[in-house]
Amino acid sequence: MSEPQTKTKMSKETLLPLLAAHVIEHGLGGASLRPLAKAAGTSDRMLIYHFGDKETLVRDLLEYISGVYSAALDMAIGSDRVTTRQECFARILALGRGPQMQPFMTLWWEIVAGSARGLPGYKDAAEAMMAKQLIWLENQMPKDDPDPAGGAQYMMTLLEGTLMLGTVGHARMAREGLLASGLADPAEGD
Amino acid sequence: MSEPQTKTKMSKETLLPLLAAHVIEHGLGGASLRPLAKAAGTSDRMLIYHFGDKETLVRDLLEYISGVYSAALDMAIGSDRVTTRQECFARILALGRGPQMQPFMTLWWEIVAGSARGLPGYKDAAEAMMAKQLIWLENQMPKDDPDPAGGAQYMMTLLEGTLMLGTVGHARMAREGLLASGLADPAEGD
């Protein structure tokens, strides 16, 4: 009942997904070697062996997670193009607030905090993820939009502000702001 | 050369400012009792004595910091009213990006991350600070603004998005977005 896992050689590549899963669930800040190792079915000894030290592990992990995020965005590209900015914004907002996205969002704010504190690897990962998201958003813009690039950047700013206000309990404030801006319309629910 | 500090009885009230100073500089996440105690000129033993346990300490500390933030905002109310939303936004943005604000902003993202993770006390503090900031912003709105409440909420959302993109290395993206939105004008520097 314990290890259905095929007992094969480990490597960074096989470890990273398991580590990422643990980190997405339990956070990055409090992540220490032994719990991480247990989640990946190894020992702290082996983590150090494969990654050298913890700092490198975190760096590699962040890079990997950023890659996963990028891939997830690629998956989530809607086939049907959208016709208004409101619709476009609603779509990406729904994406960021979807329940399956929530563990990742929780991790995301830790990454932002780490970037602000200058922790090694954090800013690079955050930067990459935001860049990817911008591209994604540009591709989702209405085809007749007068300024898709600027519009996407504008919507990104508004989106991130909305998400943050949401996580600190001011979702209503963001919503009212969006209404006032015209990017959300009163018809749609919260 | 060491303790010019008047040797008086300690209490939560005398400790909190010192603890807050340490936390603003070194962060909340990695804060442990002994460094905190040293920063406040006591021992971990005393911190537990006064606060009961660490969780309560952090909660009280966050509440105190939120109060300090609120007071700081009150101090920073400009006497001259502003005439355009652009000007208003530029003012609050400059406030949030001022160099003396930066240590606090670093802490802020930790608070947001803590809120997202559900750590005790974090969300309350974050909520209070955002509420206060909204009120502040409403008071700073142009007197002839057609919708000061909605406008302030809108600007809050945009502001927080801008700040976050900034800390993550995408200040340019936020700026372009603001330009496209009309809330920033090309004349002003970055």
Next chain:
DNA sequence: AACCTAATGTAGCAAGTGCTACAAGAGCTT
């Protein structure tokens, strides 16, 4: 089979974690 290197297990270390037991001092009331 001999061998050599990569991969893993077992113990452990020095430092740090939150917190406690115990006792002693400080200042007040009586």
Next chain:
DNA sequence: AAGCTCTTGTAGCACTTGCTACATTAGGTT
């Protein structure tokens, strides 16, 4: 002065931290 409560110092405990020393296996090459 005696006693009493509030405050503080000294040790220490059980546990976790990142990381290392040393020995052992596993798997492929010759």
